[in-house]
């Protein structure tokens with residue numbers, strides 16, 4: 580039987596040479612030139628199930644993609660399931676819940692939730708896919724106030740490696756639900772996701788730009804100042820390639836209060852070159868992130884690390900405040916107790932690398948990782964062991980092995 584005969588789907592099956600194959604095989608990263616054996620454009624959950632089973636029948640590696648924003652490995656020779664057409668978004672304003680298809684992007688949810696005065700825990704780009712972002716943890720500008728996106732999932736519909744459609748939640752298959760919400764896309768293929776929305780409409784957000792001459796003092800002050808700020812305020816300090824010090828901030832509350840909270844930091848940083856703080860709709864608060872070539876969560880920002888970061892040449896450095904409701908969450912994602920993360924858009928100099936290895940947790944955050952070899956660093960040792968165990972239960976043959984995939988714990992011989 581050919582793969583088209585096995586599939587018999589409502590969506591589209593695209594083979595090399597077919598119209599649309601070249602468009603739908605692509606990832607966002609232009610350095611990747613993936614050559615899947617077949618691309619399946621799913622129209623619904625039944626197609627997802629048929630695609631999983633067809634990959635197994637034909638002995639093809641299986642991979643799933645919604646937008647290609649988080650695809651870091653070329654899925655050559657695979658059956659690539661594309662969920663980009665499954666974009667439904669339904670908002671229940673009374674329960675403050677959204678239910679979305681696996682192809683929905685944050686832009687779709689922001690637009691559907693805003694008329695009800697609600698917002699999702701989206702991140703820096705509205706083009707990112709809801710499902711990949713959420714399964715990978717989901718660190719947005721409301722995370723200190725309301726937690727990681729993965730912690731706000733209420734229910735998921737998922738097709739597991741044996742082709743079984745399941746509805747999972749804290750009450751149904753709780754171990755699979757826990758692994759999925761923060762452990763990434765290698766436990767099953769999500770066909771629908773239900774998650775909480777929050778009553779956030781207008782926020783005080785943007786960036787303050789300063790000269791860089793007081794960078795060391797500002798960072799030394801920042802590490803103490805963050806201990807006193809409320810969870811509704813999220814900030815990051817950037818030392819940019821063009822020689823500026825930038826404070827990015829979002830306060831989910833009254834602008835006067837937000838301004839007053841930022842004032843002490845502003846005084847230490849020196850004269851403001853540009854004040855880009857505004858009251859804006861949450862959906863329009865463009866808070867783009869820094870490309871993470873180096874990423875670590877750090878326990879502390881000691882004087883050596885501050886000095887190394889200030890002297891880091893030809894780099895943008897971003898120091899971001901975590902904590903708040905992120906620390907309160909118990910999901911699989913991230914190292915919850917780290918108060919800060921450090922991102923560099925380049926490889927760290929030996930001095931910074933040494934300082935990071937002293938202050939840092941050696942950790943990556945799943946959504947900011949590109950290298951599958953570093954995957955264990957995205958989790959605590961206990962969570963990594965639990966994820967591998969759960970993977971061994973639900974996908975012992977490692978059908979979902981593509982990309983940043985948790986390998987199953989070896990089965991214990993009976």
Ligand SMILES: Cc1cc2nc3c(=O)[nH]c(=O)nc-3n(C[C@H](O)[C@H](O)[C@H](O)COP(=O)(O)OP(=O)(O)OC[C@H]3O[C@@H](n4cnc5c(N)ncnc54)[C@H](O)[C@@H]3O)c2cc1C
Pocket residue numbers: 607643644645646647648649650662681701702703704706707708709710711712713714715716717718719763764765767768769770868946947981982983
């Ligand atoms: C411009 C940009 C800004 C970003 N900003 C943030 C941010 O602020 N915060 C943050 O936390 N992350 C951020 N990210 C990272 C982003 O969340 C991840 O790259 C995420 O994986 C993207 O998901 P996607 O569905 O768009 O990508 P895709 O490439 O389509 O999918 C990525 C992975 O998600 C999994 N996946 C997707 N769909 C399914 C499904 N239906 N079932 C099971 N697994 C699935 C698969 O493992 C897949 O390999 C950003 C990325 C970019 C490019």
